[in-house]
Amino acid sequence: MDILLNQLFAGLSLGSVLLLAALGLALTFGQMGVINMAHGEFMMAGAYTAFVVQGVIGSAGVSLLVALPVGFVVGGVLGLVLEATLIHRMYHRPLDTLLVTWGVALVLQQVARDVFGAPNVDVTAPEWLSGAVTVGGIALPKTRLFILAVAIVCVATLSVALRSTPLGRRIRAVVQNRDLAEASGISSRGTDRLTFFIGSGLAGIAGVALTLLGSIGPTLGTNYIVDAFLVVVAGGIGQIKGTVIAATALGLMQAFFEYSTTASVAKVLVFVVIVAFLQVRPQGLVTVRTRSLV
Amino acid sequence: MRLRTPAATRNLGGLSLAALTVVTLTACGAQVDSPGADASAATGTTCVDTSGDTVKIGFLNSLSGTMAISEQTVHDSLQLAAAEINADGGVLGKELEIVTEDGQSEPTVFAEKATKLITSDCVAAVFGGWTSASRKAMLPVFESQDSLLFYPVQYEGLEASPNIFYTGATTNQQIVPALDYLAEQGVESLFLVGSDYVFPRTANKIINAYAAAHDIDVVGEEYAPLGHTDFSTIVNKVKSADADAVFNTLNGDSNVAFFKEYSNAGLSPDEMPVLSVSIAEEEIGGIGVENVKGQLTAWNYYQTVDTPENAAFVEAFQAEYGEDRVTSDPMEAAYDSLYLWKGMVEKAESFAVADVQEAADGVSFDAPEGIVTVNGDNHHIAKTALIGRIGDDGLIHTEWSSEEPIEPDPFLEGYDWAQDLS
Numbered sequence: 176m177d178i179l180l181n182q183l184f185a186g187l188s189l190g191s192v193l194l195l196a197a198l199g200l201a202l203t204f205g206q207m208g209v210i211n212m213a214h215g216e217f218m219m220a221g222a223y224t225a226f227v228v229q230g231v232i233g234s235a236g237v238s239l240l241v242a243l244p245v246g247f248v249v250g251g252v253l254g255l256v257l258e259a260t261l262i263h264r265m266y267h268r269p270l271d272t273l274l275v276t277w278g279v280a281l282v283l284q285q286v287a288r289d290v291f292g293a294p295n296v297d298v299t300a301p302e303w304l305s306g307a308v309t310v311g312g313i314a315l316p317k318t319r320l321f322i323l324a325v326a327i328v329c330v331a332t333l334s335v336a337l338r339s340t341p342l343g344r345r346i347r348a349v350v351q352n353r354d355l356a357e358a359s360g361i362s363s364r365g366t367d368r369l370t371f372f373i374g375s376g377l378a379g380i381a382g383v384a385l386t387l388l389g390s391i392g393p394t395l396g397t398n399y400i401v402d403a404f405l406v407v408v409a410g411g412i413g414q415i416k417g418t419v420i421a422a423t424a425l426g427l428m429q430a431f432f433e434y435s436t437t438a439s440v441a442k443v444l445v446f447v448v449i450v451a452f453l454q455v456r457p458q459g460l461v462t463v464r465t466r467s468l469v
Numbered sequence: 470m471r472l473r474t475p476a477a478t479r480n481l482g483g484l485s486l487a488a489l490t491v492v493t494l495t496a497c498g499a500q501v502d503s504p505g506a507d508a509s510a511a512t513g514t515t516c517v518d519t520s521g522d523t524v525k526i527g528f529l530n531s532l533s534g535t536m537a538i539s540e541q542t543v544h545d546s547l548q549l550a551a552a553e554i555n556a557d558g559g560v561l562g563k564e565l566e567i568v569t570e571d572g573q574s575e576p577t578v579f580a581e582k583a584t585k586l587i588t589s590d591c592v593a594a595v596f597g598g599w600t601s602a603s604r605k606a607m608l609p610v611f612e613s614q615d616s617l618l619f620y621p622v623q624y625e626g627l628e629a630s631p632n633i634f635y636t637g638a639t640t641n642q643q644i645v646p647a648l649d650y651l652a653e654q655g656v657e658s659l660f661l662v663g664s665d666y667v668f669p670r671t672a673n674k675i676i677n678a679y680a681a682a683h684d685i686d687v688v689g690e691e692y693a694p695l696g697h698t699d700f701s702t703i704v705n706k707v708k709s710a711d712a713d714a715v716f717n718t719l720n721g722d723s724n725v726a727f728f729k730e731y732s733n734a735g736l737s738p739d740e741m742p743v744l745s746v747s748i749a750e751e752e753i754g755g756i757g758v759e760n761v762k763g764q765l766t767a768w769n770y771y772q773t774v775d776t777p778e779n780a781a782f783v784e785a786f787q788a789e790y791g792e793d794r795v796t797s798d799p800m801e802a803a804y805d806s807l808y809l810w811k812g813m814v815e816k817a818e819s820f821a822v823a824d825v826q827e828a829a830d831g832v833s834f835d836a837p838e839g840i841v842t843v844n845g846d847n848h849h850i851a852k853t854a855l856i857g858r859i860g861d862d863g864l865i866h867t868e869w870s871s872e873e874p875i876e877p878d879p880f881l882e883g884y885d886w887a888q889d890l891s
Contacts, residue, residue: 178709185701192699285533293541295722295755300729307735316733319701389698390725390755394535398698398722433702438693439665 180313182430188319190426191326196399197406199377201418206350212276215396216283217375221246221382222391225298236301242383250379251372258371287393295392318387411459516591519820523566527586529597534574540599546800550807560811576606583607587616593820621803625671626879629847636806639879646854647767648679656713658686663718665692672718682886688712700730717745728760738763749797758863768798769852770838771865779837805836849877
């Protein structure tokens with residue numbers, strides 16, 4: 176029984192990691208349709224931000240909390256620059272975007288290698304996050320609880336922002352019908368930029384959170400980018416709700432498959448389930464219902 | 470990932486063919502002057518030019534890609550050894566001229582660049598490689614071109630090529646002593662955790678055979694794909710299996726995620742120590758000392774080894790690359806490899822491959838780790854095994870030593886329990 180609960184938590188925790196990685200992508204890929212292969216590198220930038228912030232501040236306890244907003248801004252600004260220089264030129268050429276952003280990803284990895292050196296670096300976890308909380312006989316590592324909390328806060332903030340702020344309404348309007356939105360006086364250019372800023376910023380936050388689990392290296396992002404796309408596609412494009420459900424489901428599946436088989440087999444099984452699922456429901460879990468014919 | 474169009478491949482093939490032709494044409498003029506050279510000249514590929522004041526050697530490490538993290542450090546210590554040798558008058562009075570190539574963390578690139586180094590740069594020997602995949606890819610190149618590779622990393626054994634010198638540990642100099650140590654400490658059950666590729670799987674086969682013969686229970690065996698970063702499930706399994714110790718053959722970044730998870734789950738080296746064979750000084754910084762302090766490692770060299778040679782090595786390395794740099798086993802094995810090659814060449818009084826192979830047996834070097842000696846039969850080297858404990862200072866301190874060098878036995882022929890392995 177203990178082990179079941181342990182695995183349940185492991186699954187939820189993995190789900191929250193996937194969710195953090197995929198949330199920004201749900202905005203930029205899901206809502207805007209931009210295939211940004213450099214999304215993982217924005218996470219990497221966020222992780223290095225945590226490293227730099229810790230170097231400047233010193234105290235591990237404070238630096239993590241400072242790094243979260245700073246990581247958001249760093250990721251966001253990188254995204255903004257990428258959007259303004261390259262991506263906005265190719266909004267209707269998804270394949271070109273894929274190639275260009277992949278190139279950008281490689282450039283960013285090499286920049287990280289040149290600036291921070293080839294060996295991985297490490298961020299010291301704050302004292303108040305070391306060890307575990309024991310609930311009903313199972314140990315819940317505090318770092319994982321913290322990541323879960325960060326993921327929940329991000330999702331909550333994002334859905335509230337999308338639903339009830341003027342900015343959120345503009346974003347949704349542009350996503351659902353760009354021409355009509357423009358005709359109603361919404362600057363789609365500005366909205367695109369802001370959406371990209373927020374999406375990339377979320378990647379930065381994910382990167383900061385990931386420093387609690389692993390080390391920081393130039394290729395940190397590549398470990399997550401495929402899973403992140405998987406979550407967004409399975410969750411249904413254009414919906415945060417779908418992303419949340421898909422991330423949780425994927426995390427739980429991975430954890431339970433892995434427990435009864437091995438890590439490699441579990442990965443295969445998860446892929447098989449997703450492929451089978453997309454055969455039945457190619458549009459993903461949750462979709463936007465519109466009256467448009469396309 | 471990196472696709473090459475057929476046209477480009479043809480071009481490249483044509484180019485190297487042209488290079489080869491030029492090389493064979495010019496080779497006759499400056500042939501190595503020794504009896505052994507005639508034999509290799511028969512294959513029409515040796516073009517090593519030793520007529521001048523310099524001799525070329527090749528360094529082939531991944532300076533980009535996922536392995537760059539580790540291989541850059543090996544490259545640095547090779548450069549250091551070359552600079553030292555040159556400052557000291559070179560090899561047979563000839564200055565070493567280094568040709569550097571980037572293996573790009575791709576086995577196929579390693580094979581390609583090795584061919585280039587041998588046939589168009591005409592190097593006398595190549596130093597480098599890290600993953601077993603890169604070594605396996607280069608092996609046929611060195612055998613067919615009859616050239617020499619010095620490979621500096623501990624590996625899974627079960628190999629011995631006349632054209633490769635293995636200056637890292639083979640299994641009986643690292644894994645077997647580690648198991649002896651654990652058995653000595655009263656460990657009766659083991660949990661095996663490894664990355665999912667050739668080295669950990671072979672190592673675990675050996676560990677299972679050893680355990681069966683020594684009354685040790687292997688209570689679990691888990692593999693994670695390379696680059697795997699979520700270890701909560703595996704750590705859960707380790708925790709519920711409650712073994713006396715964990716034998717860790719994870720490679721690369723996975724170690725970081727594993728150890729962070731391990732200490733977060735409340736497991737400590739006191740109750741369940743983890744013995745690792747792929748974590749050296751270089752990796753500890755990336756994992757974070759607080760996550761691995763007190764855990765065990767098995768190597769043949771630590772930065773803290775107390776020999777005058779090591780003090781000089783560490784000082785020279787830090788003077789060259791910075792006070793904050795550490796030295797590790799593969800770096801030291803690479804450093805040794807260049808000196809061992811020098812020893813072989815000077816004993817043979819020739820740079821020719823056949824002469825070097827002939828002279829190899831018994832060549833030794835006062836290495837930072839202690840004295841190392843080449844075994845002429847299997848081209849591995851006799852090394853002392855050291856079990857270390859990771860300290861608060863991020864360095865590894867020797868906990869147990871085999872006291873004297875262990876003769877290399879890559880096929881474990883001297884161990885009864887290992888007879889069914891290969």
